[in-house]
Amino acid sequence: MSAPDENFDTVVVGGGVMGATVAVRLANAGQKVALLERGGLCMQASGVNAGTLSIQIKRAALIPYAMKGWELWRNPHEWLGADAGFNQVGGLTLAFTEDEAEMLTERMEARRQNGAPVEMIGLNRAREIEPGLSDKPLLASWCPMDGYANSYQLGDVFRAKLREVGVAVHEQTPVDRIVRPGSGPSRGNGYTAWSGDRHFTGKRLVLAGGVWLQELLWRDFGLHLPINCRVNQVSVTERMPPIVNTVLGIATSLLTLKQSRNGTILIGGGWQGKGDPERGGYEILPENLVGNLRLATYVVPALREARIVRTWLGVEGNTADVMPLVGDVPGAPDAYIIGCVRGGYTIGPYMGKLLAQYILGQEPEMPLFDPARAVMAETDTTAQATHDTLSA
Numbered sequence: 001m002s003a004p005d006e007n008f009d010t011v012v013v014g015g016g017v018m019g020a021t022v023a024v025r026l027a028n029a030g031q032k033v034a035l036l037e038r039g040g041l042c043m044q045a046s047g048v049n050a051g052t053l054s055i056q057i058k059r060a061a062l063i064p065y066a067m068k069g070w071e072l073w074r075n076p077h078e079w080l081g082a083d084a085g086f087n088q089v090g091g092l093t094l095a096f097t098e099d100e101a102e103m104l105t106e107r108m109e110a111r112r113q114n115g116a117p118v119e120m121i122g123l124n125r126a127r128e129i130e131p132g133l134s135d136k137p138l139l140a141s142w143c144p145m146d147g148y149a150n151s152y153q154l155g156d157v158f159r160a161k162l163r164e165v166g167v168a169v170h171e172q173t174p175v176d177r178i179v180r181p182g183s184g185p186s187r188g189n190g191y192t193a194w195s196g197d198r199h200f201t202g203k204r205l206v207l208a209g210g211v212w213l214q215e216l217l218w219r220d221f222g223l224h225l226p227i228n229c230r231v232n233q234v235s236v237t238e239r240m241p242p243i244v245n246t247v248l249g250i251a252t253s254l255l256t257l258k259q260s261r262n263g264t265i266l267i268g269g270g271w272q273g274k275g276d277p278e279r280g281g282y283e284i285l286p287e288n289l290v291g292n293l294r295l296a297t298y299v300v301p302a303l304r305e306a307r308i309v310r311t312w313l314g315v316e317g318n319t320a321d322v323m324p325l326v327g328d329v330p331g332a333p334d335a336y337i338i339g340c341v342r343g344g345y346t347i348g349p350y351m352g353k354l355l356a357q358y359i360l361g362q363e364p365e366m367p368l369f370d371p372a373r374a375v376m377a378e379t380d381t382t383a384q385a386t387h388d389t390l391s392a
Helices: 017-028 060-074 098-113 123-129 151-164 210-221 286-299 301-305 344-359 381-391
Strands: 006-013 033-036 091-095 119-121 139-143 168-170 177-179 191-195 198-207 228-237 247-250 253-259 265-268 308-318 325-328 335-339
Touching: 006 017, 006 191, 017 033, 017 151, 017 198, 017 335, 017 344, 033 198, 060 098, 060 344, 091 098, 091 123, 098 119, 098 139, 119 123, 123 139, 151 168, 177 210, 198 210, 198 344, 210 308, 210 335, 228 286, 247 286, 253 286, 265 286, 286 301, 325 344, 335 344
Parallel strands: 006 033, 006 198, 033 168, 091 247, 198 335
Antiparallel strands: 091 139, 119 139, 177 191, 191 198, 228 265, 228 308, 247 253, 253 265, 325 335
8 A cells, every 4th residue: 555645846856966956946935845866865976076166177158157056155055054165276277298288278268258267377387386286287277266065065964954944855765657747646737756655746846867867757758868977986095294285187087186174185087987877886997097096196296105095986977968958858847857967066056046946937047958959759769779779
């Protein structure tokens, strides 16, 4: 016998930074909101990333959104209710060859034109900013806004805020299926999300399931969303004397490194692990991990004396055009998607704000990113064949 259902204005599926932000803002506007998370709050991409809040490593078209997201992290009390360890230390992105220097200059000029406070500097200036830097870089870009926050604290901070504003938080609640209005045993005219014998019905539905959006959309809406999955490897060292002052990045790699206040150094991104969300199971690739560590010591020679304490994996999804999904589920009134934001830790809170504005009938401050461009209906034989291939 199934448990009694619960009815809400909005049901949010996914408790990462974007889903949780949407839930907080809708509840603040007077909605009754449920948030369903398959594991713990912010325990997937939002909580296991390296916490980098970098402007200069974002795509040029997303710079205005990244700047807004950075402002939210700097002033967290309205949307988050507490500080999550925000640190503004500045950031350097490094080029080691003439080709890399040319590419870095071109990319940073595009970012600068979109509002990023980035300047190109030589090795001497870079080593004034970061004395522990090796003598190998030929050129660097410098952004004084770059920094980091403590991603491992985010779940606890959000949990307190969600409860404060009255959101019904259900962790360890994987959604087995979603019944659309007018189909099957739907409760009223809303969307019913089932988890075991429990069901949660909302007039509106927000899908914020990260890399699992592909599975949710295909299973419950017949929409194929191709997602490229990155399995980022993140390592932390033992505590060390101060040797890294800034956020350091590599022009040809997504590898970043930074030193926390407690002295540990986080090395994240770069060469990846392996695994995928549909099959489950992720694996550290030792040869890629070694490559990341060698690159880190090439950048900061003092890291050769560091010992790695722990390595873990963080999974992020990107669309084919590497642009976010924020807007309506195609063909499903009052259902919305938010996710696949490259640099989602920095930008995610602002994307959540924009979607909440849209759901509440307000004009979003900045344009959304229509998911219709990236999905195909189940009647599309190409979509069926592609999904079958990916699932094989």
